[in-house]
Amino acid sequence: MSVLFTNALVVTMDDALTVHENGWVHVEGTTIAALGSGTPPEVPGAEIVDCGGDIVMPGMVNAHCHMGMSVFRGLGEDVDDRLYRYILPLERKFVSAEMVRVGSALSALEMIQGGITTVADMYYFETEVGDVCDKAGLRAIVGQTLADFDPPDHRNFDEGFARVEELVDRFAGHPLVMPSIAPHAPYSTGRETMARIALWSADHPDVPVQMHLAESSLEVKWALDTHGKSTVAVTAEAGLLRPNLICAHCLQLDDADIRMMSEHQVCVVTNPRSNGKAGRGIAPVEKMRNAGLPVGIGSDGAMSGNTLDLFSQFAPVSMFAKLFAGSRKPLPAVDVIRMATIEGARTLSLNLKTGSLEKGKQADLIRISLAAPRFHPIYDPYSALVFAAMPSDVTDTMVAGRWLMRERKVQTLDVGKTVADANQIARQFKAEMDRIDRQAGVEEVRP
Amino acid sequence: MSVLFTNALVVTMDDALTVHENGWVHVEGTTIAALGSGTPPEVPGAEIVDCGGDIVMPGMVNAHCHMGMSVFRGLGEDVDDRLYRYILPLERKFVSAEMVRVGSALSALEMIQGGITTVADMYYFETEVGDVCDKAGLRAIVGQTLADFDPPDHRNFDEGFARVEELVDRFAGHPLVMPSIAPHAPYSTGRETMARIALWSADHPDVPVQMHLAESSLEVKWALDTHGKSTVAVTAEAGLLRPNLICAHCLQLDDADIRMMSEHQVCVVTNPRSNGKAGRGIAPVEKMRNAGLPVGIGSDGAMSGNTLDLFSQFAPVSMFAKLFAGSRKPLPAVDVIRMATIEGARTLSLNLKTGSLEKGKQADLIRISLAAPRFHPIYDPYSALVFAAMPSDVTDTMVAGRWLMRERKVQTLDVGKTVADANQIARQFKAEMDRIDRQAGVEEVRP
Structure with a gap:
């Protein structure tokens, strides 16, 4: 052609x-x-x-997403404890291969419409996500999540690793879909399992590792209480701060953390809309970029960021940098577009293939x-x-x-069917939310 | 019909x-x-x-705009001194009745496409803005600006007042277009002229007064150095804190200022995207609303906020409130939509006519x-x-x-012609910017 x-x-x-x-x-x-x-x-x-x-x-790079979660879009908006009240119970009850397939298809559809051509995903039943991206035609890194909080698709880390191996076998050599291992976060993986993942990663240097890092003050507290140091330092100690580590969020960092991340040549993904909407804080994007860290932009899941295009992230990422500095100058528009394209690709180690329009690169x-x-x-x-x-x-x-x-x-997905399938799942979620609210004896907790 | x-x-x-x-x-x-x-x-x-x-x-209420300025959209983006380097010189050289007509038509077009039905505007040659809104069919408050910095349409305040009188005569009794007087800001109007405007306003209680207030740290410094108090206190002293005063921006406020504004029953317009992009700060929207002040949402001019719909403001206004509080809970989505509709109408004292869908209100x-x-x-x-x-x-x-x-x-404006007219003016601006840059001996100052 x-x-x-x-x-x-x-x-x-x-x-x-x-x-x-x-x-x-x-x-x-x-x-x-x-x-x-x-x-x-x-x-x-x-x-x-x-x-x-x-x-x-160049098509844009959505460098951090949870595609399966689009069926949770805007669920419990503005409810402070929505994670424990709704989302974790709903995940435990409803997350299945089928739900992940439906949610991921809706996400793929929205991303194609919004100009995304590459996505880095992490969630559960990730072979399903890979299959959806294959069908949709998206370039994708699909990361099987490992976590200790009774997640929907593995009862322990051994089972989690088995899912990772299955994923790696399934997509080895695929032209567009690249398997990945995704420890959920330092606090939900633990130092010992992070060390195990680091060793596995040394044996699989071409498999990207994705992890939430320094996302919340609770995580900072966990690291300090448990190990007496920063969450970045704990991750380094476990051997997981490696050049193929893609760190999402990165809000709670001090200068020593940024230096350590830079020395270990990790990559970063900022998710400004998700972080802003949660009231979590502002990532020090300028500082990280000035320290030589490539920083891509992610939508996060639709549960947190609502829309999966990058245009919705541009004003926030830009404003946050300017507000942080108190000046109109930082992070000029051209750098925002860099982050959305070639720098996002570099974050995912895909910059030789995609992220810019150059002779010989992928179209x-x-x-x-x-x-x-x-x-x-x-x-x-x-x-x-x-x-x-x-x-x-x-x-x-x-x-x-x-x-x-x-x-x-x-061209690659049926719009009507994809939306209808997602809305069908949402009806189950709504019924369960009503049940949860009734059980809590609260007539109306949602604003 | x-x-x-x-x-x-x-x-x-x-x-x-x-x-x-x-x-x-x-x-x-x-x-x-x-x-x-x-x-x-x-x-x-x-x-x-x-x-x-x-x-x-309900159609949305854009409660603070400079419609004529859409021809400056994104001009000198990211240049810290763009106001003095480009915008004021360009305004002095090019702002005319014709330019304001062209810019306002482009703004009207964009707002109609974005779901705005009411706009509060302040700029120069404001009879032109009124005529454009009349033709476009928008409900509008059109405010003739008064300022001491050699603005394009009046050499002194007497001439400025004459323009206000002309505007008031022109649109008296118009079903949609309401004239307004718009002192630029306390520092650029001065306490004495603010007092004169306050007296004029007492004689014209139905004419809304629009003013930028507490927008920058320079303004705070002016008030302190010149009058030994806050800019809100200076405005109060001049008698201008009145129920028909619409205060735009309101970033630099302490609790005493908010109390004073609340006691005098003024109204507020927040412009989150404009403020964020300028790195100026975050308005204490929750505090002001909790103090009983109605707060509308404004796009500001396209020079500052780029787009003139309110959807672009929703994520910023919401995120800023949540970041300010460090929680997902403040300013729930329903309140953002309130601010964009009925509360915005209340800010402009138009809430009996518009801002909600109720029997007997305007359609x-x-x-x-x-x-x-x-x-x-x-x-x-x-x-x-x-x-x-x-x-x-x-x-x-x-x-x-x-x-x-x-x-x-x-239905009411010619899309192709409106855009082409604006781009024609932009070509003149570009040539002048190149001249300014050459004169400054700088090859390329824009990032």
């Missing part, structure tokens, strides 16, 4: 931040064969897509219409992408040369 | 927060004749609009499609509106019974 995009504002996100006005991109099979500006080349047999001045840019790209009046005038395309663009502006999504969405029509 | 909306999820925002599932709304002429749920009434001759389960809710309403997968599942409509809805979901906008947008087609 050969496709030639013409008449586009090509935002490449290469090292030189090349932008081709009146640009073109030639996709051949799964890869970008060539790109440039001015008169496009003659490509016999290529399908010509005249972009009419639209932006063509993971999106087209963004500038038709909406809210874009205009445009003084700077990065500012327009960060502060004016929305998921509805994405018209086309392509991964490895395959159209996942064309002219707003998703 | 008679319209009957049927088969809608009617979110009324009345005092009881009535939500009609399978609801209907009957609009007769300019007003809401009746509404309810279940079988709709027979209305001979009425146009029936089957909403197919979509949300019908200012919008329809929101729930077709996007990112909405689902929906556990709570307020959560869905705050954290999942986007401007592209608004399909219809009606003000006083008049369709401003139907099925995404704006």
Whole structure:
């Protein structure tokens, strides 16, 4: 298959931040064969897509997600104890391979519509997530979660490891779906199991490790009470601060933690909307990036962040950096788009394959219409992408040369069925929430 | 004209927060004749609009805007000194009746598309803004700005007052457009002129007064250095803290200021995205609301907040309140929607006319499609509106019974021409910015 995009504002996100006005991109099979500006080349047999001045840019990297959880979207919003009141009981009762498949399909659908081409996921029954991403056509890192709090798909760490091994076997050599091991967090994995995972990881250097790190003050307290040091230091002690470790959240860090993370060359994912909505705090993104840590952007699960596009994260990540510094200057718009594309890919060690439009890289790209009046005038395309663009502006999504969405029509999933399946599960959840509320003897706890 | 909306999820925002599932709304002429749920009434001759389960809710109130400034959208993004480097010089050189007309039309267009039905504006050449709103069909408060920094349309306060008088004469008795006087801020108006405005206001109790208040630390310093007290106290001393005063921003307040504002029954508009992007700080919204102050939400000008819908403000206003408190609980989603509708209307003293769907009120309403997968599942409509809805979901906008947008087609403005006119002005701005940068001897100051 050969496709030639013409008449586009090509935002490449290469090292030189090349932008081709009146640009073109030639996709051949799964890869970008060539790109440039001015008169496009003659490509016999290529399908010509005249972009009419639209932006063509790298598909975005959602570097932290729990795809299965979209069926929990906005559940118990604003209820302070919703995790223990609703979510954990519902997870124990309802999380199954089937639920994960339905939730992940809804998430995949929304991400394709929102211009995401790569996602890093961690949840349960993760082979299901891998199958959904395979079908949807998304590039994905799928991480089997390990945790000690009686999670839905393993009774102990041995069973958890068995699930990881199954996942690794299943997706070994898959062109798009990459298996991953995902200790839930230091406090819910424990130092000894983290050490076991570190050894396993030494034997599997190509399998990314994903973990929530320094997310809450409770975690900080756990580390201090149990081990007398920071949660980052405990993780380092266990040998798990390794270059293939992808750390999500990273809110509760001091300078020594950041230095330690930098020395061990870990990668970071910030989830500003999820953190902000929980009132948890603001990640020191500028500090981490200045210390040389690559920082990607994640939506977190829809339960926490509600929407799974990255546009919804741009204003928060940007504002938080500016508020943190008390100035308009930090984290300029171009850096936000870097984080959403090439830096996100680097966070997942996928930067040689995706995250920028360059000759020889995978054809993971999106087209963004500038038709909406809210874009205009445009003084700077990065500012327009960060502060004016929305998921509805994405018209086309392509991964490895395959159209996942064309002219707003998703090609790989059935929209109506996917939404209906999720709503069917939500009806069960609502009934159970009502039961929980009745049992608690509270007429109406939700605001 | 008679319209009957049927088969809608009617979110009324009345005092009881009535939500009609399978609801209907009957609009007769300019007003809401009746509404309810279940079988709709027979209305001979009425146009029936089957909403197919979509949300019908009050049109939103953008309680602080500078409509003329949309031509500056994103200009000098991330440049710390952009106000003095670019914006004030550009304003002095280019702001004219024509520019304000073009910018305001672009803003009106975007707001109609984003579900705004009422806007409070303050800028220069405000009769032009009034004319644009009249043509566009928006309900509007249009405030002529008074300032001492050599603004584009008056050389001194006497000339500024003359413009106010002209504005008041022009729109006296207009059904939708209400004139207003808008001292720029305490530091740029001065205590004596604020006192003069307070006396003028006593003679014109129905003319709302709009002012930026406690927006920056520089303003706090001005008040302290010049008058030895807070900027709120200086404003009170001048007699300007009155029930018809609409205070925008309100970031730098202590408890005594909030108490004083509450005693004088002023109204507040928070502009979270603008404040966050400028790194200025977080308004104490919960504290102000707990003190009984009505707080509306504003987009601020597109120069500061980039987009003029309120959906873009919902996550910031919500997250800031939760971060301020360190908890998921404050400012629940239903209160955010209150602020965007009935509380915003109360802030502008328009709550008897608009801001909720109730029998006898003006038919200012919008329809929101729930077709996007990112909405689902929906556990709570307020959560869905705050954290999942986007401007592209608004399909219809009606003000006083008049369709401003139907099925995404704006009825009152020419989309193509409006955008093209704005981009024409932007070309002049770009040339002038390049000249400024060259003159400053800096090759590239913009990131």
